[in-house]
Amino acid sequence: MNASFLKLSRELRAIWMLLLVSVILFIATPLFLTGPNLLNVLLASSVTVLLASGQTFVILLGEIDLSVGAVLALSGTTTAIVLQSQPLAVGLAAGLGVGALGGLINGLLVTKLRMPSFIATLASTSAFAGLALFITQGNPVGVKNAGFLAIGQGRPLTVPMPVWIILIVVAAFGFLLARTRFGRYIYATGDNPEASRLSGIKVHRTTILAFVISGVLASLAGFVLTARLGTAQPTAGNGLELAAIAAVIIGGTSLAGGRGALIGTFIGAILLGVIDNGLNLLDVSPFLQGVVKGLVILFAVFLDRNSDLIRGLWQLVRPARKQATPTRNIDDGPANGSPDPQVPTPSIIIRK
Amino acid sequence: MIIELRDIRKSFSGTEVLSGINLAVKGGEVVALVGENGAGKSTLTRIISGAHAPDSGSIVIDGAEADLKHPQDAMDLGIHVIYQEFLHNIFPQLTVAENLFTLDKSAEFGRLFVNKKKMSRQARTVMETIGLHADPNALAQTLSVAELQMLEIVKSLGHNIRMLILDEPTAALDEQESERLFEQVASLRGAGICVVYISHRLEEVFRISDRVVVLRNGKVALEGRTEQLTERDVVSAMVGREVDDFYPKERHTRDEVVLSVRGAGSGDRFSDIDLEVHAGEVLGIGGVFGCGKGDVLRALFGLLPLTGGEVFLAGQRLPVTNPQGAIAAGIAYITPDRQAEGLCLQQSVSDNISLASLHSFSPTGLMQRRPEMTSTEEVISGLRIRTPSPGTDVGHLSGGNQQKVLFGRWVLTKPKLLLMEEPTRGVDIGAKTEIYRIINEQAAQGVAVILVSSDLPELVAMSDRVVVMRQGGLVAELRGADLNQQKLLEHALESSV
Numbered sequence: 106m107n108a109s110f111l112k113l114s115r116e117l118r119a120i121w122m123l124l125l126v127s128v129i130l131f132i133a134t135p136l137f138l139t140g141p142n143l144l145n146v147l148l149a150s151s152v153t154v155l156l157a158s159g160q161t162f163v164i165l166l167g168e169i170d171l172s173v174g175a176v177l178a179l180s181g182t183t184t185a186i187v188l189q190s191q192p193l194a195v196g197l198a199a200g201l202g203v204g205a206l207g208g209l210i211n212g213l214l215v216t217k218l219r220m221p222s223f224i225a226t227l228a229s230t231s232a233f234a235g236l237a238l239f240i241t242q243g244n245p246v247g248v249k250n251a252g253f254l255a256i257g258q259g260r261p262l263t264v265p266m267p268v269w270i271i272l273i274v275v276a277a278f279g280f281l282l283a284r285t286r287f288g289r290y291i292y293a294t295g296d297n298p299e300a301s302r303l304s305g306i307k308v309h310r311t312t313i314l315a316f317v318i319s320g321v322l323a324s325l326a327g328f329v330l331t332a333r334l335g336t337a338q339p340t341a342g343n344g345l346e347l348a349a350i351a352a353v354i355i356g357g358t359s360l361a362g363g364r365g366a367l368i369g370t371f372i373g374a375i376l377l378g379v380i381d382n383g384l385n386l387l388d389v390s391p392f393l394q395g396v397v398k399g400l401v402i403l404f405a406v407f408l409d410r411n412s413d414l415i416r417g418l419w420q421l422v423r424p425a426r427k428q429a430t431p432t433r434n435i436d437d438g439p440a441n442g443s444p445d446p447q448v449p450t451p452s453i454i455i456r457k
Numbered sequence: 458m459i460i461e462l463r464d465i466r467k468s469f470s471g472t473e474v475l476s477g478i479n480l481a482v483k484g485g486e487v488v489a490l491v492g493e494n495g496a497g498k499s500t501l502t503r504i505i506s507g508a509h510a511p512d513s514g515s516i517v518i519d520g521a522e523a524d525l526k527h528p529q530d531a532m533d534l535g536i537h538v539i540y541q542e543f544l545h546n547i548f549p550q551l552t553v554a555e556n557l558f559t560l561d562k563s564a565e566f567g568r569l570f571v572n573k574k575k576m577s578r579q580a581r582t583v584m585e586t587i588g589l590h591a592d593p594n595a596l597a598q599t600l601s602v603a604e605l606q607m608l609e610i611v612k613s614l615g616h617n618i619r620m621l622i623l624d625e626p627t628a629a630l631d632e633q634e635s636e637r638l639f640e641q642v643a644s645l646r647g648a649g650i651c652v653v654y655i656s657h658r659l660e661e662v663f664r665i666s667d668r669v670v671v672l673r674n675g676k677v678a679l680e681g682r683t684e685q686l687t688e689r690d691v692v693s694a695m696v697g698r699e700v701d702d703f704y705p706k707e708r709h710t711r712d713e714v715v716l717s718v719r720g721a722g723s724g725d726r727f728s729d730i731d732l733e734v735h736a737g738e739v740l741g742i743g744g745v746f747g748c749g750k751g752d753v754l755r756a757l758f759g760l761l762p763l764t765g766g767e768v769f770l771a772g773q774r775l776p777v778t779n780p781q782g783a784i785a786a787g788i789a790y791i792t793p794d795r796q797a798e799g800l801c802l803q804q805s806v807s808d809n810i811s812l813a814s815l816h817s818f819s820p821t822g823l824m825q826r827r828p829e830m831t832s833t834e835e836v837i838s839g840l841r842i843r844t845p846s847p848g849t850d851v852g853h854l855s856g857g858n859q860q861k862v863l864f865g866r867w868v869l870t871k872p873k874l875l876l877m878e879e880p881t882r883g884v885d886i887g888a889k890t891e892i893y894r895i896i897n898e899q900a901a902q903g904v905a906v907i908l909v910s911s912d913l914p915e916l917v918a919m920s921d922r923v924v925v926m927r928q929g930g931l932v933a934e935l936r937g938a939d940l941n942q943q944k945l946l947e948h949a950l951e952s953s954v
Binding site for chain 2: 284285286287288289290292293296297299300301302303304305306307359363364
């Protein structure tokens with residue numbers, strides 16, 4: 106591992122964006138760097154963190170789950186309805202069951218029916234969102250269960266419950282990815298499914314489980330959102346999947362699969378939260394906030410795609426720095442006979 | 458036409474790839490350009506074809522200095538390259554004729570609407586000049602790799618071609634297709650075109666070239682008329698030292714039978730296969746492309762269903778139906794295409810090596826990293842895999858080291874039966890010999906090995922015994938004095954009765 110910060114692994118690159126934005130906000134407003142405000146940022150980001158954590162598993166496989174917002178709404182409304190007549194445990198089980206079942210359906214569509222995940226989850230989004238509207242007849246469902254409301258509104262040790270939840274989820278699922286056999290399966294399958302299958306990995310099972318994890322974390326996000334608001338809205342999830350996917354991408358996970366880490370996703374989600382928070386503190390029109398977030402996403406992806414360019418610029422600025430010895434030319438040269446991995450293979454252009 | 462390269466130099470990020478190349482080639486000759494990976498062949502090719510500019514030196518064509526700024530400049534001068542990755546230039550969803558007359562060429566067939574009939578008629582005419590009999594209206598994706606390669610050659614022929622550079626053209630071809638290509642090369646030479654032929658396969662080099670140029674470390678290490686050189690001269694020049702034993706074959710066959718296959722068949726891919734492989738034995742399977750040799754390995758590994766017959770491994774009857782079962786039974790399979798179905802290129806060397814043995818490092822599901830690191834580091838040093846660290850991404854290693862990582866993955870599973878298909882494809886000579894040593898070491902430990910390879914010298918030299926397949930059936934078994942390339946080809950090609 107090179108100590109140079111520019112070589113920081115891609116999963117952690119978003120941290121520089123986060124620091125940059127934070128410093129700007131710190132200079133711009135004294136309200137930003139205060140304990141209560143930072144807790145607020147975490148609290149406001151909690152739903153995105155949960156959705157994006159599940160999404161990370163799916164994107165690491167090179168797939169995508171567009172249905173997380175709809176699953177959130179369906180499980181939130183289901184739980185709210187069940188809680189009207191049943192105790193807390195039954196309500197939670199129902200909600201988590203809905204999430205797991207939704208994920209299972211997505212996973213089966215993608216593996217057994219070989220549907221592209223984009224199409225499969227686009228269709229299931231429509232179905233889940235429709236179901237949420239149907240079971241509520243389009244009306245919000247209020248929740249009175251105090252135990253349930255504590256999930257969103259409790260403050261053990263003065264820290265809001267959702268913040269505890271996301272810290273535990275990120276730690277636990279980060280551990281699952283980084284330190285378990287299942288985590289290896291995810292990375293290997295996302296990188297090269299055929300090689301993984303030939304190495305004895307049950308690729309279908311791995312994929313299905315990733316979608317189930319995404320569904321279960323989406324239903325957990327549904328609990329947090331419902332409990333914070335005190336009501337379950339059938340349309341609560343609209344558009345949330347995009348924020349989740351954005352957080353994963355900003356966090357350095359490759360859309361092609363095989364590369365990324367949950368900590369990156371966490372940073373990505375917090376970065377989006379900080380931007381929201383900062384724009385509010387600076388009194389920027391809420392209508393403009395989407396534009397700013399879009400630009401930040403573009404900039405994060407630009408940094409990722411052009412890290413060589415940025416490294417080059419950095420070396421121009423710091424000519425005294427020794428050029429890094431290229432890692433290629435090990436033994437008998439680079440792979441595939443390509444003389445230089447940075448130089449793309451030219452294709453023959455047929456003209457005239 | 459004479460193309461002269463004068464003192465060509467080129468560096469990439471501080472590393473000199475070409476350090477002063479002087480070379481002259483002329484029309485009507487076939488020049489073989491050989492060298493290990495990283496010797497500078499590809500860079501030189503790209504400079505001649507205008508894809509890279511040299512740092513210094515000049516390219517002189519027929520006495521006039523040429524300034525090649527762009528591949529188009531080279532093409533205008535009649536210099537064409539067919540890269541190994543030529544498939545990137547094919548539009549799979551367009552027809553053969555459309556591929557042939559891409560871009561502004563199609564203007565010849567009508568301004569607003571393309572006259573498809575005229576286009577396909579002309580395509581057929583052009584293709585037949587070099588003996589490509591493909592339907593001009595078929596989608597390009599329905600053609601074989603060999604036909605598509607021919608199509609690329611046809612494309613370049615239309616451009617007053619004077620020099621054709623072929624980069625590893627036989628890498629994806631079978632024996633018969635290669636033969637056809639050699640005929641094409643000969644007829645291009647006859648037409649006064651200069652053919653630069655880049656290949657790892659010395660057999661081909663000696664068969665078709667007039668002159669051999671060996672590159673090593675960015676310099677011309679040897680240049681001479683082909684008939685005045687021996688394979689040994691060329692190999693020594695490539696690796697930079699005397700090579701006495703290119704195929705370090707050792708014999709380790711023991712009495713005990715590890716694998717016994719009786720009457721095995723799989724659909725219409727192969728049938729009635731009887732095989733016995735002993736501990737420590739290397740059994741080669743020969744045969745032309747499509748004879749079913751690879752399918753036998755895939756069936757043994759549980760990737761194809763057996764529709765008849767029985768398989769016994771160490772005396773136990775096996776119902777292997779998937780790779781998990783095969784691995785559990787002690788079977789390992791080194792796939793022919795290490796990039797597509799072998800390695801996870803973005804994962805580390807260490808993670809790739811442990812991939813098929815994850816269960817033994819995670820009895821509870823949690824990865825035990827210390828034993829994993831110890832084992833993978835042992836494999837890295839045992840197989841002499843050259844990598845900056847076990848954590849380096851496999852994609853950053855050279856082809857030969859990537860292949861050794863793939864071997865490492867399967868060696869770590871401690872197999873009883875090691876299946877391998879094209880184990881040295883796209884690997885340079887130094888690494889090849891090291892891979893042969895790995896095969897020896899495995900055999901010495903009593904592993905039964907089945908080797909499938911289209912590299913005939915390798916197959917003959919590294920096998921204790923070779924069975925030949927034709928059209929899905931076994932036709933011959935060669936051993937001892939009978940085990941030579943001539944006999945092998947006779948049995949493999951003999952037309953069916």
